[in-house]
Amino acid sequence: MTTRVGVEVSIAIADAVKLCNADVVAAYPITPQTHIVEHLAELVANGELDAEYIPVESEHSAMSACVGAAAAGARTFTATAGQGLELMHEVLYIPSAMQLPMVMAVANRALSSPLSVWGDHSDLMAVRDTGWIQIVVENGQQAVDNIICAFRIAEDKRVLLPVMVHLDGFYLTHVIEPIIFPEQGDVDKFLPSYNYPFPLNPDKPVAMGDFGPPFIYTEAKWMQEMNLRASKKVIMECWNKFGKAFGRQYLPVEKYHSDGASVLLLTMGCFSETAMVAIDELKAEGNDVGQIRLRLWRPFPFEEFRQAVKDADVLIVLDRAISFGGPGGVVASEVKAALYEQDKKPKVVSFVAGLGGRDITVSGFKEIIQKGIEISRTGSENEYEIYGVRE
Amino acid sequence: MEKYAVYVPRLIQKKEKFAPGHRACIGCGEALAVRLAFKALGNNVIVANATGCMEIVASQIPNTSWHLPWIHTLFENTAAIASGIEAAYKVMKRKGRDVPADVKVVAVAGDGATSDIGIQALSGALERGHDFVYLCFDNEAYMNTGIQRSSATPFGAATTTSPAGKKSIGQFSWKKNVPEIAAAHNIPYVATACHSYPFDLMDKVARAAAIKGPAYVHILSVCPTGWRSPTDTVVRLGRLAVETGMFPLYEVVNGQYKMSIDLPELRPVKDYLKQQGRFRHLSDDIIEQIQERVELEYQKLVEKAKNGTKRAKRKSKKGTAKTSVR
Numbered sequence: 027m028t029t030r031v032g033v034e035v036s037i038a039i040a041d042a043v044k045l046c047n048a049d050v051v052a053a054y055p056i057t058p059q060t061h062i063v064e065h066l067a068e069l070v071a072n073g074e075l076d077a078e079y080i081p082v083e084s085e086h087s088a089m090s091a092c093v094g095a096a097a098a099g100a101r102t103f104t105a106t107a108g109q110g111l112e113l114m115h116e117v118l119y120i121p122s123a124m125q126l127p128m129v130m131a132v133a134n135r136a137l138s139s140p141l142s143v144w145g146d147h148s149d150l151m152a153v154r155d156t157g158w159i160q161i162v163v164e165n166g167q168q169a170v171d172n173i174i175c176a177f178r179i180a181e182d183k184r185v186l187l188p189v190m191v192h193l194d195g196f197y198l199t200h201v202i203e204p205i206i207f208p209e210q211g212d213v214d215k216f217l218p219s220y221n222y223p224f225p226l227n228p229d230k231p232v233a234m235g236d237f238g239p240p241f242i243y244t245e246a247k248w249m250q251e252m253n254l255r256a257s258k259k260v261i262m263e264c265w266n267k268f269g270k271a272f273g274r275q276y277l278p279v280e281k282y283h284s285d286g287a288s289v290l291l292l293t294m295g296c297f298s299e300t301a302m303v304a305i306d307e308l309k310a311e312g313n314d315v316g317q318i319r320l321r322l323w324r325p326f327p328f329e330e331f332r333q334a335v336k337d338a339d340v341l342i343v344l345d346r347a348i349s350f351g352g353p354g355g356v357v358a359s360e361v362k363a364a365l366y367e368q369d370k371k372p373k374v375v376s377f378v379a380g381l382g383g384r385d386i387t388v389s390g391f392k393e394i395i396q397k398g399i400e401i402s403r404t405g406s407e408n409e410y411e412i413y414g415v416r417e
Numbered sequence: 418m419e420k421y422a423v424y425v426p427r428l429i430q431k432k433e434k435f436a437p438g439h440r441a442c443i444g445c446g447e448a449l450a451v452r453l454a455f456k457a458l459g460n461n462v463i464v465a466n467a468t469g470c471m472e473i474v475a476s477q478i479p480n481t482s483w484h485l486p487w488i489h490t491l492f493e494n495t496a497a498i499a500s501g502i503e504a505a506y507k508v509m510k511r512k513g514r515d516v517p518a519d520v521k522v523v524a525v526a527g528d529g530a531t532s533d534i535g536i537q538a539l540s541g542a543l544e545r546g547h548d549f550v551y552l553c554f555d556n557e558a559y560m561n562t563g564i565q566r567s568s569a570t571p572f573g574a575a576t577t578t579s580p581a582g583k584k585s586i587g588q589f590s591w592k593k594n595v596p597e598i599a600a601a602h603n604i605p606y607v608a609t610a611c612h613s614y615p616f617d618l619m620d621k622v623a624r625a626a627a628i629k630g631p632a633y634v635h636i637l638s639v640c641p642t643g644w645r646s647p648t649d650t651v652v653r654l655g656r657l658a659v660e661t662g663m664f665p666l667y668e669v670v671n672g673q674y675k676m677s678i679d680l681p682e683l684r685p686v687k688d689y690l691k692q693q694g695r696f697r698h699l700s701d702d703i704i705e706q707i708q709e710r711v712e713l714e715y716q717k718l719v720e721k722a723k724n725g726t727k728r729a730k731r732k733s734k735k736g737t738a739k740t741s742v743r
Contacts, residue, residue: 049508052501076512078504083541087497090490090538094465094501097488099516100509102501120490226463226486226502229517235489236476 028206035166036061036199038207039105039131042173044075045213046129049100049220052080052091056110057143058195059133063105085110089117096126096188097234099225101177103128107195108135108142111149115156121188122157123250124234127180127222128188129173130158133195134295136382144383145195147295147346150323151356157250159189159257160323162294166203169193171274174208178217179264185257186223192323194296196383208272216271258325278327279334280319283309287316290338290372291395294320294357295346297386304391315395320357328364335365341372342398345410346380354378354410373402376410384414428616430456432484439482440474444648446639446655447471447554450612451525454552454636455485457619458626461519463502464488467495467526467535470561471554493534496542496551499524503547521550521626528555528569532593543602543631550625550632553595556640564643568593571663572710573703574695576643581698591710599633600669606632607669608677612639613655617666617677624668637664645694657689662715667722674721686711 033041039062043051051070053063069075078095082088088104095102106114111132121128134150136142150160159179163169169191176189193199208216224232238246262278269275282302284290293301298319308315318334320327335341345355353359358376365371375398380386386394394413401411434455441448451471455462464487466472472489475482490498503522510516524542526535531553539551558576559565566579566588575587600607606628610618618636625632637658639651646654658664661684666677686708690696699707 049512050501050504052504076508078508080500080504080545082497082500083537083544086494087500087538087541090494090497091501091504093490094488094498094503095505096501097498098463098502098505098509099514100505102505116491117494124490226488227517228461228463228486228520231484231486233476233481233483233487236478236481237473237489238478242478 028209030204030206032202032204033166034061034200034202035169035193036133037065038166038170038203038205039173040065040069041207042170043103044069045208045210046174046177046217047101048075048077048103050078050080050092050095050102051104052082052088052095052102053104054082054085054088054106054110056085056107058135058145058199059105059107059110059131061199062131062133066103085113086117089114092128093117093120093124093126096121096128096222097124097226099220099222099227101181101220103130105131105133107133108137108149111153112137115153118153118156118158120235122254123246125186125253126188127186129176129180130188130190131169131173132190132192133199134192135195142382143195145197146381146383150192151347151349153190154324154356157187157254158324159185159187159254159261160192161189162192162321162323163198164296164298164319165198166201166205167274168276169198170205170207171268171272172276174213174217175264175268175276179257179261181220182260182264183223185253185260187254187257192295198296212271216268255325258322258327261322276321277330278322279330280321281334282317282319284316284318284334286337287314288338289313289315289340289395289399290335290342291315291317291391291398292320292341292343292357292361293317294323297344297346297380300386300388301344301391303388304395307388308392308395326360326364331361331364332368335372336370338372340375340399340402342375342377342395344380344394345376345378348378348381358410375401377413378410379413386413390414429619432456434458434484435475436482436484438480440477441470442642444641444651446612446641446651447556448474449651450554450618450636450638453612453615453618454622457622458521458523460485461517461521463520463522465495465499465502465522465524467524467530468492469527469530470556471525471527473561492530494538495524495526495530495535496538499549499551500542500545500547503549523626524549524551526551526553527561528553528557529559529567531555532569532595533567536595536598540598540602543599543604543633546604546630548629548631550622550634552622553633553635554638555635556638556643557592558640558643560640560643569595572707573699575698576695586703587695587698596633596635596669599635600672602631603672604631604633605629605671608633609635609637609664609666611637611655611659611664611666613652614659614666621668643695645697646692650692654689654692657684657692660684661686661689662711663689665715665718667718673725673728674718675725676719676722683712683715
């Protein structure tokens, strides 16, 4: 029988990795990811998880060791945040290009300088183009479920790609939430034992990561792109199977009172749940508002997104990172690009808020939505609005 | 001599793990060293190759010279990649997966990838005690990108980023001693080798692979392109590097130093320097400075080896005494 237990989300993620029976964990400590890998180290030390824990000397080496482990055919996990993800940056392109499945939890954190250990999506947006499948979760249950799904998606023979599961640092990693852990037997059924098709093995030598001159590089990149795009089908198939097996269904674009609403708020990550309260209050006050959340960031769910916003007049997009000197929020600019060719499309209003751990309260969201509606009518000289800044 | 020539090839493994047809320069000492090293390692090996000459010349799609499972990813992370492979094999074997037993992971990197950009990953892997072999093929500069200085470039050598000029003698710093840095990690095996001593090289690589735990072998590899030396002097230059004391051959086994060749007297460094264009500009003063430094460093090494021998003797004496008491 499955029971609901109160547990810190970081600990729950480590327990989910244990349920997935990972073989290798290579990680370097960085706030706010530390509790995840600390608990994994503990599970390995106590013999509760039969894995090799590699306490590497940097995130660059963490990701590199994961690449080596995945290339050898091991089920591989790591976690990082903020600066750590940035130090990994160069290595992140390797497993996606070389089709090495692995799962990484990212406890989203702001980037220096000034130093900030608190959360926003600057790290998430900086790794947008690394070729990983990227899933964003909003609460502990979603984190646990999607770690399990992530392994299944990554290891699917039609995919063979690394998967990032993004969760907000502190706001999500460090809170205690009620979580239902699936039974080990059910996870084993859902996630079959792993058998990487082309491992580094002296019995059957392969060459990985060769030197690609111009005559082949474009084709290699195109193959990678087609593969990542095609993975969406498998991701959705996995979520459907998970839904059937465990009763919790995930979608590339999640909706909250969005059907038929004329004003939509688009959010990502755990702030979405605060925004829902604001939506409820605004609706109760007679406003025609709804919400959509991007669950799948890469591959970008174009169809589902366009379908979700097709009847709306206004789409207010909340970004928690700035693309400096550019269009403001990365999500807003992607959304605008996705809608540009559409005949009927909502007016997109871009907001940036919640940087470096600054909270957005329910009344804050209400204010953002109301201001967004106003801007959609009056227009604005700015590329985007920054909410809550002291000028 | 003739008899020897007939006999010697029989001692060497005929099968090539690093096959011909790669794109290395004429007279490449590093290709020779790689070829010899992998002859000594057998089949049960996985290669993790850093970016550099050997990776670029031997892996261009759709070809490869490697008759072994081989992975290249980046420049500075090869020791970490090797760590991951080693850990994966360890756990997969423990969990009863169908993987071959006793696989040795061998990291291959140049001097830049080892002494500069990859030294952190190397230090981490050595400190953690992974069971792997790290082979540094040292041609004393970033040859692949066009002969730029590295911290392994010897004092006074002209490279494209340490050019000799009116106000420059070339490389301004002394060669970083990476074998010593490796030895400071208290790993079970450290050695230096050179392709000009093929049997010594193969012995050391085989010994490194046979030892459980991290092993580091630093292999001087003559680079005619970067050293501005004739391609037919590759073997001779390797020998001169050793005979002059510029590149001493030694082993550190469980902390005990052992000189590989007994040199009663060092040849003058001038014999070595004068044959290479990269040192052509050096004045007698500078050469004298190099001579002094080389002698000093060599002497230090010999002392360490002597002390090691003394300690070993003392230990064995003690051991005998104990046995006799019993």
